[in-house]
Amino acid sequence: MANQNMSKIKRKSLFDADEHTKRRNAAEKRFRWYGIGAISVGLLFLAVLATSIIREGAPAFTQTVVSVEFTLTQEQFDHAEKQLFKTKAYEGHLVSAMVSRLAERNLKVAIDGKVLERLLGKTGATLREFYRANPDQLGNLVKFDLTASSRVDGYFKGRVTRETLQDSRFLMLSDLDVVDALANAGIIKQAFNWNFITGTDSGVDNPGGAGIGASVVGSFFMMLVVLSLSLPIGVAASIYLEEFAPQNWFTDLIEVNISNLAAVPSIVFGILGLAVFIQFMHLPQSAPLVGGLVLTLMTLPTIIISTRAALKAVPPSIRDAALGVGASKMQSVFHHVLPLAMPGILTGTIIGLAQALGETAPLLLIGMVGFVARGYPDGLVAGFADPNSAMPAQIYTWAARADSSFYEKAWGGIIILLAFLLTMNIIAIILRRKFERRW
């Protein structure tokens, strides 16, 4: 009986693919394509994200400037200093000088004081600062590259177009012809916006002047706190858990806590920081010290987990060898195991720091959102204790402002933040490659 069944099925040739197998192979092919499709979609998202960032953020690094050659006489200086609105007076002097010079250039467009006022940005303050710092330049011809108004900047960057522009006290449609003429004459041009990188945040009315410099310093102080606290504490805790802890309920409790904390949302840490550091301990709000403390608590579980892995990777034979020559357990750990695990520990720490650098939610809760990073901290202690912003919080602040000209600054901030993260990750990878040991 069995033989007959067998002969019915088996006498088919191996060379003929039967229908059923063909369908199965077709299903196989489809399955493969789902996989390739999924990966492609993922990579597509990555590509779209990257292009968005670069395309939207690059304009933040350029600034439209107006090149002028200008002489301020001593009398004009004294006159301006006596006024109530000093910066406006300086601007006035500048504008009248420019009108006459531009008239000489014969640019075929009507340029008067009002138009120039609209085209120029907040130049009065810049001029005042310069002349107060360099009184010897009074009476000399000085070349300035002054920032243009944010709407003119927007015109060059495509935010403002002839179609969408509505006449206002900030910019009129007719002004655009002037702008074009001045651009052709080389008086208005694009320059690299160093102020974005080194400057501080500006008020809501001056998107062009916004800079991320102060926030970078704030982030730096925060990372200093995180590094100096989480590395020793994390390594100490890992050494205890990995080398010395006995198997009892206490150790289990610690380990359960660590794995739970690794999964707690970052905003809960923000609440912790608010309640304990600000309300209970009365540490200054929005200070990098407080931000650093909160981020330390967040980064500790990550560092502990990666340090333990690094310690586990050191083979027991090393420990045995140390004990064999009479070293104590602690000596074997600190003199032998720890140095060998150091590369892995450092790599894990750098990666933990990179994650902490990009965290935003906890910083918002400890007050970094309302605050405008208007100045650089003066001094080391002030760097930790004075209210400041941090890069992610600054980016959020710009994104949340009503004026959409700040969006480009937010994207630019992201480019800088990602640049830092990329550097840190590359350092971690190089460290890992260079010092990796294959036991």
Add this chain to the structure above:
Amino acid sequence: MPLLWLITILIILSAVGFIFGRSKAWTLTKDGTVRLHSLPVYYGTNTALKAIIPGVFLVVIWLITQPLIVSNVVSGMIPSDAISAGSSRGLVLSEIRRTADGIDLAISTNVLNDAIIAEGNLETITDALKEAGAVVTSNITETILDAALEHRSLQTAGDVAMSIVAIALTLGGLFWGIREATPDFRARNSVETGVKYLLICASLIAILTTLGIILSLVFNTIEFFRLYPASDFFFGTEWAPSFSGRGGASKLGVLPLIWGTFYISIVALIVAVPIGLFSAIYLSEYASPRVRSIAKPLLEVLAGIPTIVYGLFALLTVGPLLVSVFGEGGVLGVSWQGGGRAVITAGLVMGIMLIPFVSSLSDDIINAVPQSLRDGSYGLGATQSETVKQVILPAALPGIVGAILLAASRAIGETMIVVLGAGAAARLSLNPFEAMTTVTAKIVSQLTGDSDFASPEALVAFALGMTLFVMTLMLNIVALYIVRKYREQYD
């Protein structure tokens, strides 16, 4: 004296102790006849540890307890009738503290001195504080002034006492350590025991952190429930905090927020799980090593991008893009989507963020399925996709479910993407094209708004935090349980 100086003095003292302890050990062995138990450096370290640990320990405990004691005493100075309606003892204490700080500031900038204070002219004093730059909103009252002055004097006295006791303890420890340095003393063991306890203290920080989180959530949540009924919070379907100050017309029901969180997370998982799972299957079963070495790290890049970047991406790129497809005048010719901020925007972007999460975890789990199962299946004449679908995935299923639950937990706790991409409107709606806010977004908005910290509008954030904490904790526990329970099936 400032805390920094005190700590520096303690450190210097213990450094001195180290030097003395070590040199004493050296001198003992100078003639070569005496053998020490441990190396001289251990005697030095022993002294240093015995000096600094008591000192620092005392400072920490003092810094924690002193404010509580001072607050208690000062609070006793405020009679109940001095607390105006709509205020609370806590608020009054804050004002006293602010006043005390303001007086400190004013004295340090020479706007105020003890003579003026003694005069007791409230207006002069208030003006002086304002000129010094202190935050003062109204004229200082007599009771507040007295309480503030008492606060200052208690604080100063306490600080001085702390410094004295700490330095005394450190010196005591120093002498103890030096006395101990005899040849038979097992310095190394003493040091190592000390170091071990320091290591244990470092490990305790994890427990302290959890404790801190739980306490700060619980206390403030209880405070909140005192001002707003718990049943209205948990079962209320309307979220509409009033801006006019405390209590009154606020409706603080959490259900629309939980719904928003849930809905957006589901959308995120719908995006992340298929893409992540299929990517993992292809990369671990089909891809050549070269493709794997390129594609896997690239996908991991998505995991390293900070969430603020995703938030901005949602707000400024994905939102307008979706509107151009689903909104008025868009590609599809429908007008389902009004603004850029919507469930679908935040859900899509959050899904992108979660792809590497699901993919990495699934990849590990799939790789952990033993090769013998694959061989058994291929030996029977199964194709690769049949093997994956019918043998590998069922074997890996508990792990994959665990991974999905962990991804869900991450989605629920996510803040920046929803703050920027999902909007601020709390509603119970099924329409994915509408803006819908979440628990996390509201925590941010309630705590960074102008509400004063003791009002229910601000305290509700703690209750929300508690809810969030419990939700994610539950998910993580269930995920771990599922993985653990079903894991033994093929071992």
Add this chain to the structure above:
Amino acid sequence: MAMKDTKGLETQVATNEIKIAAKNVQVFYGDTHAIKNVSVDIEDKTVTAFIGPSGCGKSTFLRCLNRMNDTIDICRIEGDILLEGEDIYDRKVDPVQLRARVGMVFQKPNPFPKSIYDNVAYGPRIHGMARNKAELDAIVEKSLRRAALWGEVKDRLSSPGTGLSGGQQQRLCIARAVATEPEVLLMDEPCSALDPIATFQVEELIDELSKNFSVVIVTHSMQQAARVSQKTAFFHLGELVEFGETEQIFTSPVDPRTESYITGRIG
């Protein structure tokens, strides 16, 4: 009884149909020449044993017979292996169909984490061998009977296959392999992970199975080869040293290397 005797006579008198014919097979792992010029014929309804010291290529060669070596990238095969006259390495051949006709049982029992029923039904299901549940039930029962496992598990077909004892698991794997009605059954040291009682049960099974299938068994144990097989092939360092009737190999081997191995001087 009478049938059996007749079958026995047939085996002794005439050569059975040759199921698999291997000619001048070479296998390379990268640059290593693992199998050197092996030619052997596997007969139907016969148990053929591959014996030899560790690492001599027996398992490698076995895995060539159902193209399981395809899963290893660096493995390269030359020569001919014909199943009923058709070259199994021909481009037109789908390994998937081949493996339905040449089944395999592995060294360590590897039941799927499914029920006993689903384990056995897996092969027939994917090859579409049953049109309805009743047919599938019949196939499962027949296979489990063939593996001498039916009696022990018939009341718990839905319990997990991994819950059986080691010997039962291996018999389950045998049932799973015969469910696709293969013509040849390849067994790679099927008893090495089993205790003596389970080993005895599986060896009895092999004898039964050989009445319907052609069985090739790789084994470390010469005694096992002598017990179960009718034909034996001795492998040494990648070469097929001697191939013949089991009795002849073990009592009067021709090649001195065979004799060294049999008497225990090498191995």
